[in-house]
Amino acid sequence: MIISVASGKGGTGKTTIATSLALSWGEVQFLDCDVEEPNAHIFLKPHINERISVGIPVPEVDESKCNLCGKCAEVCEFNAIVVIKKKVLFFPELCHGCGGCSYICPENAIKEVDRAIGVIEKGRSGKIRFIHGILNVGEPMAPPLIRQVKKHINNSINGIIDASPGTSCPVVEAVNGSDFCLLVTEPTPFGLNDLKLAVEMLRKLTIPCGVVINCADIGDEEVERYCKDEDIPILMTIPWDRRIAEAYSKGIPLIDALPEFQNSLSQLYGKIERLYKR
Amino acid sequence: MKVVVSATGDNLSAHVDRRFGRCPWFLFVDTESLKCEAAVNESADAASGAGTACAQLALEKEVDAVISGQVGPNAYEVLKQGGVKIFIVPQDSSVREAIDKYKNNELKQMEMKVF
Numbered sequence: 376m377i378i379s380v381a382s383g384k385g386g387t388g389k390t391t392i393a394t395s396l397a398l399s400w401g402e403v404q405f406l407d408c409d410v411e412e413p414n415a416h417i418f419l420k421p422h423i424n425e426r427i428s429v430g431i432p433v434p435e436v437d438e439s440k441c442n443l444c445g446k447c448a449e450v451c452e453f454n455a456i457v458v459i460k461k462k463v464l465f466f467p468e469l470c471h472g473c474g475g476c477s478y479i480c481p482e483n484a485i486k487e488v489d490r491a492i493g494v495i496e497k498g499r500s501g502k503i504r505f506i507h508g509i510l511n512v513g514e515p516m517a518p519p520l521i522r523q524v525k526k527h528i529n530n531s532i533n534g535i536i537d538a539s540p541g542t543s544c545p546v547v548e549a550v551n552g553s554d555f556c557l558l559v560t561e562p563t564p565f566g567l568n569d570l571k572l573a574v575e576m577l578r579k580l581t582i583p584c585g586v587v588i589n590c591a592d593i594g595d596e597e598v599e600r601y602c603k604d605e606d607i608p609i610l611m612t613i614p615w616d617r618r619i620a621e622a623y624s625k626g627i628p629l630i631d632a633l634p635e636f637q638n639s640l641s642q643l644y645g646k647i648e649r650l651y652k653r
Numbered sequence: 654m655k656v657v658v659s660a661t662g663d664n665l666s667a668h669v670d671r672r673f674g675r676c677p678w679f680l681f682v683d684t685e686s687l688k689c690e691a692a693v694n695e696s697a698d699a700a701s702g703a704g705t706a707c708a709q710l711a712l713e714k715e716v717d718a719v720i721s722g723q724v725g726p727n728a729y730e731v732l733k734q735g736g737v738k739i740f741i742v743p744q745d746s747s748v749r750e751a752i753d754k755y756k757n758n759e760l761k762q763m764e765m766k767v768f
Contacts, residue, residue, distance in 0.1 A: 448709065458709075460712075460735065464734055466705055469701050469702045630760070
């Protein structure tokens with residue numbers, strides 16, 4: 376079973392939950408897909424033994440073959456390639472690596488070359504097989520790297536995918552294909568607003584979900600009411616506790632700092648399994 | 654001279670739109686006759702690449718200059734390589750006023766340090 380952990384709103388506790396869930400889960404693979412700002416390694420402290428450079432294919436124009444016909448610019452959905460009177464201009468940060476321009480060029484003047492966008496690191500942390508992606512600073516697009524990280528999923532062992540905050544392309548890429556998505560939220564108006572967006576996204580992707588409410592004893596009851604109305608199971612609640620924030624700030628996983636959560640975290644796995652098999 | 658102005662409407666009384674790539678209208682104007690051709694900006698809602706698309710349009714229409722409030726780095730690169738000058742309108746004005754200022758050499762040309 377592959378479980379993704381998302382939230383909508385940032386800062387609700389995805390990584391806190393995802394890392395402690397992995398630590399309580401035994402033999403498991405952990406994929407940190409928040410490639411713009413991966414942080415799970417701070418808590419899991421993996422020993423990295425493999426580093427893979429990742430690139431996306433971008434066009435390289437052979438000017439000796441190019442006749443400036445402009446077909447490449449016409450076919451480019453992203454306006455990344457522009458043909459002006461005497462040359463072809465290319466904007467790498469707009470390119471999605473679709474290959475359309477090199478395919479359509481009647482003169483075979485465009486070949487695809489790799490443009491590095493980030494790296495993947497693999498390693499181990501105790502029983503956990505750890506993989507994360509690190510997007511190069513300044514790169515606008517996370518999904519191509521996330522896609523590559525997920526290619527390393529081993530479908531014969533359980534897995535946890537830690538997604539980034541939000542509900543757009545990088546999160547969709549991270550959670551897509553997972554068997555169940557755990558949404559970590561907080562009982563506040565912002566928490567609820569973004570939770571609704573996340574639920575809408577998961578429904579479109581037809582991924583079943585459940586909710587963990589963090590800082591559950593402060594804020595209001597609207598998140599709880601929403602979950603009941605929408606028939607979304609609340610699988611765990613965590614009270615606000617300064618010790619949790621202190622542990623986090625020191626890079627100590629929740630399950631290590633507050634062992635009283637071990638039970639509810641082990642139970643969380645069982646609850647998800649029952650819901651998934653439903 | 655033929656210029657293109659980013660605009661909020663489809664005629665010379667409309668205001669200059671400050672944003673070259675995201676404006677709703679482009680007005681192609683012959684500065685001598687003041688004959689004006691309006692075109693909807695098809696790239697206004699593009700997820701990305703609006704600047705390069707609009708700059709390419711300006712080049713296809715063979716304008717001598719772009720008049721706008723703000724031109725981004727990608728559009729700037731395309732226009733510069735195509736030999737089109739860019740003039741910046743410093744404050745809110747109608748397209749007609751902007752063209753008068755252009756003709757009187759009252760508009761500053763845009764220069765950008767590209768890294």
